Amino acid sequence: MKKQFLTLGLAALFLVACNDDDAPSEANLNLSINGLEDLGSSAQYEGWLIVDGAPISTGVFTVTDGGNLSQSAFSVDAANAANATKFVLTVEPIPDTDPAPSAQKLLAGDIANGQAALSTGVAPALGAFENASGKFFLRTPTDETDGNNGNDQFGVWFGNPGTPPTSGLDLPVLPEGWVYEGWVIGEAGPITTGRFTAFDEMDESNAFSGTENNAGPPIPGEDFFNNAPAGENFPLDLRGRTVVITVEPEPDNAAGPFLLKPLIANLPVDAATAPATHDLTVNQSGIPTGQVTIN
Incomplete structure (x- = not known):
């Protein structure tokens, strides 16, 4: 009897060992x-x-x-x-x-x-974009001295026109490692309007703005008068073009737009300038x- 119990005990230990090995x-x-x-x-x-x-x-x-x-x-x-x-x-x-x-x-x-x-x-x-939205207007404040010069089709600003203009973007506040960037699609590809994290302050760039002593309004945006990139002719008429807001890595891995493009607008060729505004809508295909x- 003891031998039988010993045999059964050894068999049980063997099964446990096998089960552990097979895990x-x-x-x-x-x-x-x-x-x-x-x-x-x-x-x-x-x-x-x-x-x-x-x-x-x-x-x-x-x-x-x-x-x-x-x-x-x-x-x-x-x-x-x-x-x-x-x-x-x-x-x-x-x-x-x-x-x-x-x-x-x-x-x-x-x-x-x-x-x-x-x-x-x-x-x-970094954040949810399902309910994101935005407005922008066409105007060229950096080319104006004593009034409107009648060339507002050459500038885009993300907000509502006024004195001063106010923010028109409804987007998540980004965590560390990310910034927003505006873009317009020119003849040779995307052209930046500048990077930003605050919606009621100027962005980081005025690379293409006018030469008048006017820094522009306290919202992100750009006028397109100077320093045209290769393949582009300035001033750049924005009517009929695409306007995009992207989310960019910080530091950035490339000069062009990042894959995350939450807001987009396609302007008609007869798009009205300020005081008219235009809507940015959620770009589902640009959100992975x-x-x-x-x-």
Whole structure:
């Protein structure tokens, strides 16, 4: 009888040992994200699992010109996968000398039952844009001395005309690592109107403004009279063109617009100048979204 119990005990221990050995040490993490773009040679994307409040990298990847991820399937520690509460996607520099996530947290999602829907509106990502809106007007205050010079089609300002003009943007306040930037689409491509974080102050640029002693109103915007980029002819008539607000990494990885373009307006060729205003509306195709699956 003792021999039988001993045999059964050894068998049970063997089964427990086998079960421990068979327990998976890794899990599969799969990404499906729409709206990402090639960041060039100076930046890349990196995924993170948040486990007990701490970030754990799931790996880096890039994106082709066609929007395809260089890698969408990753192996992660099974225990970390089981205990993760959130997934975060960041923009990281190349080379990246800091093992921690950058401040540029683009997408995030809360993990439940091995899945997370990714958006810009889940903390700690940068903000929700579903209800964003804006107004702008066409006028050239930096070319005016003793009154309107009758050339208001050459300037765009993000706000409501008045004395002084007031802000017309309704956008999330951005966290560290991000700034807004205005753009108009010229003959040769996008032309910046300047970067900004406050909606009721001047932006960081007046590179194309007029030569009169007028710094412009206390809102973001630009007149297009001087220093035309290659392929453009100034003054630039903005009627019939596209106006865009983007969210840019800070520091920025490229001179052109970043992939996140929450507000857009297409001006008609007969667009009225100030005091008329024009609406910026949410650009759903310019806001990335995605899904994470862990199994």
